[in-house]
Amino acid sequence: MLIRSADVTDAEAAASVPRRSIRELCALDHGGDEKALGQWLGNKTPGHVRSWIEAPDGRIVVAEQGGVILGVGGASRGGVITLNYVAPEARFKGVSKAILASLEACLRDLGCAQSRLTSTRTAHAFYLAAGYEDAGQPEFWGKLSGQPMKKSLQGPDALAKVVSGACRLLGRMP
C-alpha cells in the first residue's frame, strides 16, 4: 500500500471513499438518519474534494493499492487532521493508521507541536489507541456530534526521529 499526495485526477475516486465510509461504517454516529447523512455527506462531493486537493493551505493524501484508492486523509497547515476515511472493504487492514502516521509526519515537518482533530464516535477508540486524548466537550451539529481530540507531536518518538535525522546528516548512521 502506498500513501501519496492526491492530485485533481483522484477527486472522483477519492470522494467515493468518505461517502461509503460514512454511510457504511459510521452507523454509530448517524444511526441511519437520512437527514443527518445528507448533512454529513453534503461536502463530500468530487467538487469539494477537488477544491481541498487544490487548496494551498492543506494536504490531501490517498492510500492506494493496485491503482485503487482505499483511504483518504487530510491535514491543514494549522495542525488539524481534517479527514481520515477508509473504504469499507479495506477496514482494519492498517489503512487509517498509515494515513494518520503520514499526516502526523507532515504536521511535524511543518513545525506543528500538536495534532488536533474532531473524532467520530466510530473512530474514538482508534484515536485513543493512536495516542490522542479528549480535548474538551463534544461538539454537536444537529443529530451528529464530534469529539475534539489532541496529541502532542513532540514526544519521545518525535525526538528520536529528529536525533536520527541529525545523525544521518552527520554521517554517523547508515
Ligand SMILES: CC(C)(COP(=O)(O)OP(=O)(O)OC[C@H]1O[C@@H](n2cnc3c(N)ncnc32)[C@H](O)[C@@H]1OP(=O)(O)O)[C@@H](O)C(=O)NCCC(=O)NCCS
Ligand atoms: C475505526 C477506523 C477509523 C479504523 O481504521 P482502519 O483503517 O479500519 O483500521 P487500521 O487497521 O488502520 O487501525 C487498526 C486500529 O483500529 C483499532 N481497531 C481494530 N479493531 C477495531 C475494532 N473492531 N473496533 C474499533 N477499533 C478497532 C485498533 O486501535 C487498531 O490498532 P491495532 O492494530 O494496533 O490494534 C475505521 O475502521 C472506521 O470505522 N472509519 C470510519 C470513518 C471514520 O470515522 N473516520 C474518522 C473520521 S474523524
